[in-house]
Amino acid sequence: MKLKFYIFLFLLSSAIFAQQKQVETSIDTTKNKIGAEFKLTLKTVVSSKSKVVFPKLKTIGQLEVIQSYPIDTVKKNDTYELIKKYGLTQFDSGKYTIPSIKILIDKQPYLSDSIRVEVANVKVDTLQQKMYDIKDITAADSGIGNWWIYLLILIVILAIGAFVYWYVKKRQLKKIEEEVYKTPIEKATSLLNNLEQKELVQKGEIKEYYSELTDIARNYIEEAIHIPAMESTTSELIQAIRTASTKKKMTLTPETVENLERVLRQADLVKFAKSKPLEFEITEDRNKIQRVILTLDNAIPTEVPAEEEDQLLNEAQKQKQIKQQLLKKRNKRIAIAVGTVVFLVFATTTFFIVTKGFNYVKDNLIGHPSKELLEGEWVKSAYGNPAVLLETPKVLKRMDTQKVLPKETMALIKEMQLFAYGSMIDNFYVAVSTSKFKNPVELDLAKALEGSLKVIESQGGQNIIVKQEDFQTNQGIQGLKGYGTMTILNPVDKTSSKAYYEILLFKQDQGLQQIVILHQEGDTYANDITARILNSVELQKASN
The missing domain is CATH 1.20.120 (Four Helix Bundle (Hemerythrin (Met), subunit A))
Known part of the structure; x- marks a missing residue:
């Protein structure tokens, strides 16, 4: 049985995971800190002609309603799925029961399921917390903002326009001969x-x-x-x-x-x-x-007469000289304008290269894919069952595990789900997988980490350097973190690049939750993305 299970772990890690169980009543977590939000979700499927009334509540049992979210409506063929969420909190530690809530569907009352939750005190014991090295001094934001990027682009456009104008005029003067x-x-x-x-x-x-x-x-x-x-x-x-x-x-x-x-x-x-x-x-x-x-x-x-001829010639020469002077002044103004624009472009670029560095100027002027992800609109969502709640720069897409895992592996699984963004050869890759097993098994997170790395190796990862340490979420759930560097071979153009990876593994009763993050080594923006994702990880306990 153990041999089959480890074979399953190896195959499981190559997937990126499957379907959520539909329930009428659910909650994002059953254990939270004082003052933190429990998000209670109520779902119902009705016909298009049905009228559904969710109650307006200030409290639900002993928990306070801090946010009543708008109702989401999802059309499915001839029916509608209505989703109502309540944000709940409690400022005293202890165990509480969220009582049943009455929902009116076509004036008929229906009750939701009751759920037990626990509110825990915040731990302040420094002996139980990990110790980290003191971070390097970070320069404060100068407050310059990004306005200078648009100014620089405008200056470059003006410089190009001035050059084109000067060049065209010069060509015209030659053609007008x-x-x-x-x-x-x-x-x-x-x-x-x-x-x-x-x-x-x-x-x-x-x-x-x-x-x-x-x-x-x-x-x-x-x-x-x-x-x-x-x-x-x-x-x-x-x-x-x-x-x-x-x-x-x-x-x-x-x-x-x-x-x-x-x-x-x-x-x-x-x-x-x-x-x-x-x-x-x-x-x-x-x-x-x-x-x-x-x-x-x-x-x-x-x-x-010579006198009259000289007078007329002098007048013509005078007019010609005036025209030449006007032409010289115009060319001088154009030259000064072009020179000023070129100088401003050079001076501005040099200033930011000296103060911010060449990479900073390049990333803000040309653009950087990881920087765009970091500064874009992030999404917080729950994935899989038991749910993994985390914040990502893009929504993770559900993957079809039936096409990834063989039938003999699927026979060991009660429920499995996989979600991912990007791929191993992209600038940033993140995947979340959850699974629940049919038969009781003894999970070994270290073995599961080895299986994950072997799968990565089979998909093009080479020269993998592995480090591992214990990991704890903000909720206090313990897990295992594997991290390090590797060389990734691109199967299309056969080129290789250096990458950094982090893998988080958690085990619950008959369940395994896994988070994989991979990006190019030395990408500071991707490092910030990774830190933000890992800091947002919350786990929902497995339901029987």
């Missing part, structure tokens, strides 16, 4: 032909068409007559042409100047007043600009 033409009239004629080939009018891009059309005319006037046409308003440009025609003795008819002014005014209306000229008007404006340019080119005298 115009072809070299022999004369301004040749350039203007070529650009007018190219404008027609773009078919902007046919595409409905009227604003872009007029913008390019007037720019061609202004560029020609600026290059041929040396007037700062690009920076001038329509009124200023017309007045400048009239002045230049007098100084250069250009023979311009009033009609030529008026045609140019009409087209420029039309372009202003299109660009700023969203005017939409008709197609024939657009054609006439294009022809007017072409005639104006040709007329101006013919009107320019072949020889200009």
Whole structure:
């Protein structure tokens, strides 16, 4: 019988465990400390048309109701399972009976089962408590919080945006380099032909068409007559042409100047007043600009007095210098902005690396899976029967033990359940298993620990270093803890990693409860998760 039992322990440890017994009345623990909460659960299954009334109570027997939880409803086919929980407490030690509670189902009274509980004094005997080494000094939280992460991300985004803007502008300036033409009239004629080939009018891009059309005319006037046409308003440009025609003795008819002014005014209306000229008007404006340019080119005298030529050249050079200065200032501002952003990113990153360490910056900027688990929303729940109550970063999922254990092993088991999160090759793994045996057996927790480690070894664990010690829950229930390190082989890519593990084992009458935790060695966040889980462990005594 012992040989069969140890074979069972070996196979049991490879599972991760099965189904809870459904009861009408249950409680999370029958023994608790003074002031601690007993959670009483009442369940009933009724039809969809039934009306169920749970009583509103301030006390149940000699226990005080500190919390009346909302009713949970679970639909099962054509029926509903109603679950009502009461939080009870008592501030005097002793043994108490939770009496039957009357529930009305369709106005018919039904009584719950009574349950005996025990409230124990808190032990203060230091001789019975384990002694631990003094912890290292831990730096206090600076209170900086996580706001700097978002600031750093924003700075990086701004830096990337500034770089992209500078790079695109630089490329545009290179592309805007115009072809070299022999004369301004040749350039203007070529650009007018190219404008027609773009078919902007046919595409409905009227604003872009007029913008390019007037720019061609202004560029020609600026290059041929040396007037700062690009920076001038329509009124200023017309007045400048009239002045230049007098100084250069250009023979311009009033009609030529008026045609140019009409087209420029039309372009202003299109660009700023969203005017939409008709197609024939657009054609006439294009022809007017072409005639104006040709007329101006013919009107320019072949020889200009040196004094007037110098004056015009000086004015053009002056305008060119102003444009260059504005361009330099803009580029300087962009360079300063980019430099400032890069400096802030570098300085901020360096500051946190120096004060917090590189890993801290990496984990908060890039992210760390264990850190996300630790800082996420934790769940406290009971698993198996006898129930193991503990707090975990994720809900443990029920595993099918029928697919894991052979039939000869299942023949020894009265009831077995397994719940788990993750796997051995994940960054964090936790499993809870409970079992109850059919026949009386003498449980040896040390042997059960050996069986668990052999199963882990069969699943890829290598070079396992084992340490063990007694373990006691906050309720005073004694158990065995095995812990240490191992090398885990990944069956997919054949790589190996160093891992740390802890296994808790508890035995009750014809029952075994087991908790397995495994994570990468040196993962400080996983260490904190493990400590929080183990500190939350509570056990429910086995029910006959």
